[in-house]
Amino acid sequence: MRRLKKILKWTGIALLLLVATIVLVVLCRQNLHYSAPYPDITASTDSTVIERGKHLVFGPAHCINCHNNSNPDSLIEKGLPVSLSGGFAFRLPVGTIYSRNITPDKETGIGNFTDSQIARALRYGVHPDGTAVYDFMPFHNMSDEDLRAVISYLRSQKPVSNPVPSHELNTMGHLVKAFLIKPVGPEGTPPASVKEDSTAAYGKYLALSVAECSSCHTKRDLSGAYLGEPFAGGNEIEGYMTPNLTPDSSGRIARWTQQDFIARFRKGRLVPGSPMPWNAFGRMSDTELKAIYNYLRTVKPAKTPTLH
Template sequence: MPRRIDKGKSRAYAFAGLITLTLATAGVARGESLDSASSAGKRLAVAADCVACHTAPGGKAFAGGYSLSSPMGTIFSTNITPSKTAGIGNYTAEQFARAVRDGVTPDGTHLYPAMPYTSYSKMTDSDIAALYDYFMHEVQPVDTPNRKTALDFPFSVRASMIGWNALFHSTRRFTPDPAKSAEVNRGDYLVNGLAHCDTCHTPRNLLMAADSGKPLAGGSLGSWYAPNITSDKVSGIGAWSSDELVAYLRTGHVEGKAQAAGPMAEAVEHSLQYLSDADLKAIATYLLQTTPIKTGEAKARHEYGQASADELTLRGGKPEDNPGWHIFSGTCANCHQPNGQGNKEFPSLFNNTATARSDNLIATIVYGVHREVGGVAIDMPGFGPDALFTDRLNDQQIADVSNYVLSRYGNADRVVSAADVALVREGGPKAPLAVLAKFTVPAVILVCVLIGLLVFSRRRKGA
């Protein structure tokens, strides 16, 4: 099964004031494994998951060229190898630090927050220095030229980021809370800084900046949704044990709870599985002590559903009488079992967070699940229109099987339409800012015309 799908996965709905960022479902490059001889800089690069966005499919590590699809156009990641002609080989340590933590390159160009400098800004001076040393001395230089990002007006005006940064970007570095334990502080640094979990899991305001009043309370990622990971026992992960959280971060799988797909699968594959036990435990400890935030769920996401006996009662019926079940029986039951309980290789569909939300369920069916952990590939093929080796289901068929799965194994209050499926395939709901931007150019033209008419009218009166 191909490892890359061109649409659907959103790593960070965090183009902040300008961009809703939508990436591919699968990762772009295999993460580098770590051993006892790995340098501090390499460990930091893995924890920050730099390779995922800065490596094009089939390309050299960190050589850029990875296309990031957004409602305002395609953004191409840059070459961050130490190439002196195409990469960052001429950057000084200070210039490197400014680019990573403040989003400004040596020539004054402002980066779009698709590069999560808003989180990296919390990195310590020593970590930035180690990261710089790694990229300059351990990464192979690649002279692949950068592909130009050319967005439509007004998003093409990078200088507009000056105003956005003034409003929403903090240059404050991480400062440990003396009232918290060293483990909690380490988790805070990872979640809200180096590993930038907050980038995906914090909702956004109208200008696409992180909503500081609801940290880690969940956010839309285009086709996917990054759930609430505060300590609330219903809306968040408060009902998880520390060991369960560590296992999930390490493998992307916890029986009776959840399986990582989309952007989370990529984070597990390329970054989280390589973190030390101490760091993963620190993340879990920090999350379990966060302020609980309720976001309206009736019960915990992993508590929905039960086994079904439909295989016995519905077999032989007409497809039009229960189209969702017929698709499930013919396409899904072979792996997930006719009653939905799964087996050692394929997860149960009930007690599974994927069936608690319709958007993530749709995205899973359309794009599949792809992650590699410990050298073992975990793959569920996608069944959308672009499927290569599986049944190709149209939007209505995906809606039918989604509704069946939700009604039997998940949140039966969720109902999916063909239009919902089409929206997921197209990258998810558009950010309000992106919708308003469509009227920017016509508004500017209208204002110019009105000003012109006003000037012409006054001149005629004065004639």
């Protein structure tokens, strides 16, 4: 009996020590610092460059959808001012993540960041303070020219003071942050510039590195890793199932002409509450939509995956 008690006592102490060590390791790994190159990108005050940036921010790159905490689409429709002042809360199983204020405000925005610090955050996923950026944004392979246009537009905005709360992670969130979150960077060397035309090549660039059609329209697991064939759909987001965009006969757009595709984007959101940023994508030009359509015609035909 005494022996059993002793064994239990020491097992208890060992377990306690183990838990304490894990807690300590997790805490120490909460603010790991990473190094990554600073892209040689400087903002321009040229109005054509700023216009291009604005088009990307409100259109294909849809920054406005995540970096605004009101209903940006309804404000834009009413002609009311809308800013990239952040604070939008993403409520996830790991906790609540807030988008940042990316107006030039010095205290609460990006006013004190250099152009290359902003470019590094977007391209290499490393914040100016060296910590990893949660991978919400797909711009790692955005061209130098477009990154410069976007940052030039960011610099041209009116500063808006809006203190955004710090992220609130739960226990699972802290564990995920300690062991799984790392900066995500580009594949290969991002292009200096990309020709804007209606070819599949430009469509591929828009679909993968700017508008991120792939990440919603491909089946993924909880950690975000891809499970299914690219663009074959079957991915559930906030209770909405994404359709298959490949040319397979089971695909939603298999029989759509280029004109049908453009017309669909001009209609905007038809399924109420759909998480797809229809309004921002509806601001894309005919040329951009043609390019995406042409690219989707070249992806491997794949059957829609069955549920779970």
